[in-house]
Amino acid sequence: MMSVENIIELKGIKKRFEDNFEAVKDFNLQVKKGEFVTFLGPSGCGKTTTLRMIAGFDIPTEGQILLNGKEISQLPPNKRPINTVFQRYALFPHLNIFDNIAFGLKLKTKTVTYQNASGETLTRQEKLTREEIREKVSHALQIVDLEGFEKRSIATLSGGQQQRIAIARAIVNEPEILLLDEPLGALDLKMRKEMQLELKAMHKELGITFIYVTHDQEEALTMSDKVVVMSDGKIQQIGTPEEIYNEPNTVFVADFIGESNIYTGHMSGIRKVNFCGAEFECLDDLPTGAKVDVIVRPEDVIMTEPEKGTITGVVQSVIFKGMHYEIIVESGDNEVVIQGTRGAKVGETIGMCLEPDGIHVILADTNQNIYEGELTKNYMVEFAGGEYDCDVTRLYPGSTINAEGVLVDASGDEIQTAGVKVKVKVPVESITMSDDTENGEGICGNIISLIYKGDHYHYIVRTKDEFDFHLHDEYLWNENDYVRLLIPKDSIELSLADEN
Structure with a gap:
């Protein structure tokens, strides 16, 4: 029995295409009502295919899709309370903004209850009135911050404005779930960052469930309540942005989310790990002697004088990146990437230390x-x-x-x-x-x-x-x-x- 707080549940979903290519493999996920969930992964990992199955554009080869506890995997898209916003906005160039947003509303009907001459209570389907359509369009434009644009032509809008109109057209139908397939991909960097914050604000105001697809880590970390990291058609990890970043459970997740130093090591004692030719204290309690992968974020490496470092190395390059310096150090056979507000000089020997909470250790299951x-x-x-x-x-x-x-x-x-x-x-x-x-x-x-x-x-x-x-x-x-x-x-x- 599915909990009522889960609006959608995917159980054992697989998608195999005619050429026998399996795009999605054994996909299991629960999405709560009102959550902002992001599918994150490289191109070809199956995230858009999964989104299309939720929308109804693709039918799963195996498995179930439940909406509010009811099986919908065979239901056509127009029978699902779900709307989709694509990277290509597919706006109608011959219609003004009002008519673009109102297009779906003009086809929509509502159930009206009335009494006939005999006093019997009956129901009938009626189209929305012009006033109802006008109110809904006006409210949608208000949410996307484009009030007063009703009579403008699509051709006069910037990419960011067109993207907002596409969202307005989707939310005006009051769907239970809004699917967004890389909707910011066509925007420049500055506009994309602005739209990330606006989408998060829209989600909070609307209170509906957002399922978002992207290959951009920053988008996923900025906007999401829950991130689903995918690779090769499978889920690698599900968690909050903080969990995904700070506690990756595979080297793929660590490598894909943000920047990481990844080393091969072994547990040398209780909460002690040996890598880069030295022993470090850590918080992960894994069996002594176990082969492990060690993940260290560049911002967690502490630069010191050589004699105070757990390890030492020679600075190979220093790049100023605005908010921080990126310093690459050669320590024995290993390369260490450091990010910090302090610079260094190429050729200089420095010491490096790590706090126990700056080291994340996972069992190396691929040795x-x-x-x-x-x-x-x-x-x-x-x-x-x-x-x-x-x-x-x-x-x-x-x-x-x-x-x-x-x-x-x-x-x-x-x-x-x-x-x-x-x-x-x-x-x-x-x-x-x-x-x-x-x-x-x-x-x-x-x-x-x-x-x-x-x-x-x-x-x-x-x-x-x-x-x-x-x-x-x-x-x-x-x-x-x-x-x-x-x-x-x-x-x-x-x-x-x-x-x-």
Whole structure:
């Protein structure tokens, strides 16, 4: 039973298109009445597709969309109490502002109760009167701060004014939910910042539910009650702007929201983490010895004299950015980005400290690539869409390959391997990439993600069969590069599937 305070709920939503591309995967979300919720993520992450399913323009392949507890996923758009504002405002150039806003109202009907000559109470559908339409249009223009513009032509309006008219046209129908698909994308930076604050004020005045789509982090953090961070068709994290910024639960969220220093480290004690060659106290209580990703915001790095720093480094560059300096420091093999009101000199050695609350630690769940696999009769292993050379003797204690090239146990009896199910582990450090995609062993794929971790990049490469490989490389490759993955025989760890 859905709580009445949730105006809309998405349960197990998936959207697969005709070419078998899955744009949205297992999407679950509850939106409360009156909330300002933002879908935030890079292009192609599925946020607009999700919005279109809420609006009714796309039908989910799987799952339910509930509005006030009732299933609406098959309901056409005009039957939903939902209006949408797009990046392209789609205003009618031949109509003045009043007629643009009133267009939907002129088609709308209301239920009127009356008594007939026999005294019976009946109902009928009537169109809105001219006076009712005028009042509603006037109120909508007042909300978007364009009173008195009724007779103006669309052609005389600036981009920001046209955007407000598009919003007025949507809210004049008094929808329960207003969907906004990157509505500020066509505006310049100054106008966009102004409109962010105006939209937040409109939301407060109207009291209706806003669901907003953007790839702009600042928009999401400025306006939202709740932010839904998306990547690759899936929800990465849901939280308030403060939670998303201060407590990211994946390195993707940390890298995408604001600027971050991200390092590979390990827990060296109780609330103690080791990274960048030093031990720091932190607030996250994770198991001692656990491999972790460490996130440090540039504004949380404290510059000191070299002898007072937990670590030291040499200043590589200093850029003045108006409100702060951005300073890049080389500390051993690691790069540290600092943002602060104090400058520094290139070539200068400085110390750096961190308060425990300036360090955010999350378990590194991508240090191993784990797949289901199967052995072949010629002692290879098939997994992730490819066939790889491996050492099967490590799978069967006491086994050897005899002079005839046959796998035998300690008694000399042959071990049949064809079709044996195995679990395959490949450490991220052991995989390398090659740009020679025409020749050689290994499997090919496209780089779909890269995150800088102080002294190396963490890459995700996706094959044509939709298998993902995580790997590290000190060199910068480009997103979407097509590469060959090379996996050394000795790095492939096998265990029998029934042992797991």
